Amino acid sequence: MLNETNLEIPQDCGDCPIRHRAVCARCEPDELEMLDGIKYYRRFQAGQTVIWSGDRMDFVGSVVTGIATLTQTMEDGRRQMVGLLLPSDFVGRPGRAFAAYDVVATSDIVMCCFRKKPFEEMMARTPHIAQRLLEMTLDELDAAREWMLVLGRKTAREKIASLIAIIARRDAAIGMKGRRGPLVVDLPLTREAMADYLGLTLETVSRQISALKRDGVISLEGKRRVTIPDFNRLLDEAGDDSDGGLPA
Amino acid sequence: MLNETNLEIPQDCGDCPIRHRAVCARCEPDELEMLDGIKYYRRFQAGQTVIWSGDRMDFVGSVVTGIATLTQTMEDGRRQMVGLLLPSDFVGRPGRAFAAYDVVATSDIVMCCFRKKPFEEMMARTPHIAQRLLEMTLDELDAAREWMLVLGRKTAREKIASLIAIIARRDAAIGMKGRRGPLVVDLPLTREAMADYLGLTLETVSRQISALKRDGVISLEGKRRVTIPDFNRLLDEAGDDSDGGLPA
DNA sequence: ACCGTTCCTTGACCCAGGTCAAAAATCACG
DNA sequence: CGTGATTTTTGACCTGGGTCAAGGAACGGT
Numbered sequence: 131m132l133n134e135t136n137l138e139i140p141q142d143c144g145d146c147p148i149r150h151r152a153v154c155a156r157c158e159p160d161e162l163e164m165l166d167g168i169k170y171y172r173r174f175q176a177g178q179t180v181i182w183s184g185d186r187m188d189f190v191g192s193v194v195t196g197i198a199t200l201t202q203t204m205e206d207g208r209r210q211m212v213g214l215l216l217p218s219d220f221v222g223r224p225g226r227a228f229a230a231y232d233v234v235a236t237s238d239i240v241m242c243c244f245r246k247k248p249f250e251e252m253m254a255r256t257p258h259i260a261q262r263l264l265e266m267t268l269d270e271l272d273a274a275r276e277w278m279l280v281l282g283r284k285t286a287r288e289k290i291a292s293l294i295a296i297i298a299r300r301d302a303a304i305g306m307k308g309r310r311g312p313l314v315v316d317l318p319l320t321r322e323a324m325a326d327y328l329g330l331t332l333e334t335v336s337r338q339i340s341a342l343k344r345d346g347v348i349s350l351e352g353k354r355r356v357t358i359p360d361f362n363r364l365l366d367e368a369g370d371d372s373d374g375g376l377p378a
Numbered sequence: 379m380l381n382e383t384n385l386e387i388p389q390d391c392g393d394c395p396i397r398h399r400a401v402c403a404r405c406e407p408d409e410l411e412m413l414d415g416i417k418y419y420r421r422f423q424a425g426q427t428v429i430w431s432g433d434r435m436d437f438v439g440s441v442v443t444g445i446a447t448l449t450q451t452m453e454d455g456r457r458q459m460v461g462l463l464l465p466s467d468f469v470g471r472p473g474r475a476f477a478a479y480d481v482v483a484t485s486d487i488v489m490c491c492f493r494k495k496p497f498e499e500m501m502a503r504t505p506h507i508a509q510r511l512l513e514m515t516l517d518e519l520d521a522a523r524e525w526m527l528v529l530g531r532k533t534a535r536e537k538i539a540s541l542i543a544i545i546a547r548r549d550a551a552i553g554m555k556g557r558r559g560p561l562v563v564d565l566p567l568t569r570e571a572m573a574d575y576l577g578l579t580l581e582t583v584s585r586q587i588s589a590l591k592r593d594g595v596i597s598l599e600g601k602r603r604v605t606i607p608d609f610n611r612l613l614d615e616a617g618d619d620s621d622g623g624l625p626a
Numbered sequence: 627a628c629c630g631t632t633c634c635t636t637g638a639c640c641c642a643g644g645t646c647a648a649a650a651a652t653c654a655c656g
Numbered sequence: 657c658g659t660g661a662t663t664t665t666t667g668a669c670c671t672g673g674g675t676c677a678a679g680g681a682a683c684g685g686t
């Protein structure tokens with residue numbers, strides 16, 4: 131666990147895996163070069179806390195590889211995940227000095243960071259960045275609202291099915307690997323993290339996953355790898371309109 | 379109910395009550411004048427649906443007066459409110475052709491609308507608008523995330539206390555009326571709408587309000603008017619850090 | 627003042643999911 | 657491959673909030 135994989139990965143924006151999805155997606159070559167000048171990479175190990183809620187935040191940045199979570203915690207320890215950060219997702223809020231949520235690395239991650247001040251200045255001069263950030267924020271708001279429906283109105287079984295469906299969709303959006311036939315998805319979360327995401331207990335998560343497996347909606351290989359023989363069946367179990375599925 | 383109060387209220391942006399909080403907040407006089415040229419007002423009566431989810435949306439706009447809600451509905455009728463639109467809040471998403479949620483007028487409302495196309499064009503040329511919209515969207519995202527904690531982890535009693543606290547805070551932010559002493563707040567929502575907001579049934583909402591009254595946390599005058607003798611007590615019941623309250 | 631409608635309250639009962647407890651599976655590491 | 661730590665599964669039981677049902681209270685129209 132304590133392996134020091136802190137080698138810096140100096141990288142050119144040109145071969146960046148998230149070049150076309152992150153805040154910089156719309157930037158012209160010259161703008162990109164300026165960003166290139168103020169960026170630096172940071173690595174975090176699985177389980178590490180990137181930022182504590184309430185801490186001063188002197189940077190913003192993008193997840194380049196790996197998965198992180200945004201969570202809120204009440205005084206008595208109840209926790210709710212409020213965001214799942216996949217590659218290209220943005221962390222931090224320009225114009226805000228203190229973190230509003232805990233950010234935790236769920237897997238080993240690499241982040242592309244910018245010191246807040248220079249980034250804000252650059253944003254003021256570069257509409258392409260602000261435009262892209264607005265677009266991404268609107269997408270996140272939509273995702274948050276969909277999640278409010280899940281949290282407020284769905285049953286435990288529907289919640290699990292919804293989570294698997296969402297992860298499967300995002301995987302598909304990125305990887306575009308072998309369409310047709312059964313999907314295979316890696317759940318990047320522990321049962322406890324899923325529970326925090328879904329407003330459930332980890333016992334209930336476990337029971338409902340077992341139930342979906344028993345009923346043939348999914349099958350498991352190990353604890354984390356899920357096979358989905360029929361995606362529409364899964365959407366049905368999630369209580370979603372079955373037309374909202376993958377692009378055909 | 380069918381009184382035709384459809385008189386247009388031609389209004390100058392200069393005396394607009396939401397001039398300094400809406401999308402136009404940052405605009406310079408000349409920019410404001412351009413907006414003025416493409417705006418028009420629409421009124422809706424309490425209970426009227428402004429937009430149905432899935433409908434083509436050819437305008438965006440701001441709530442000027444009154445209250446509206448954003449809700450999502452599942453096929454079987456389960457409903458979740460995902461936004462509460464108060465004066466100055468923005469409706470619609472630039473770049474999106476179809477509404478993602480139902481928008482319903484909870485009280486009589488006046489909206490300041492812009493046809494989508496001209497507004498988008500103007501946004502591209504006017505960074506002040508895009509900047510303000512980004513800021514507002516980030517605020518909404520924060521609100522949505524706070525709401526995810528409420529939906530996912532709070533008890534029914536805490537949910538009700540949270541809702542009252544939030545409405546009290548927003549009222550205070552706008553009105554800045556008589557600080558000190560017991561707050562008086564009008565709940566702009568029916569019990570059913572509160573239930574849709576909180577992921578509860580209306581019966582549970584009613585019971586919990588009665589319980590908070592019985593325990594002296596609030597008192598009621600009629601069904602909608604709430605008096606809060608001790609705001610910190612209310613925050614406590616909401617499960618919030620009691621320091622997050624009103625500015626002292 | 628009466629009626630119909632809408633909104634709200636309260637009671638009785640029940641069940642989905644939480645809690646507590648223990649065992650099983652998996653993994654890291656010597 | 658054995659040992660301890662971590663994660664997951666499963667069982668037994670309980671409770672918060674949902675469901676169903678019956679009244680009340682408030683309001684607008686005639």
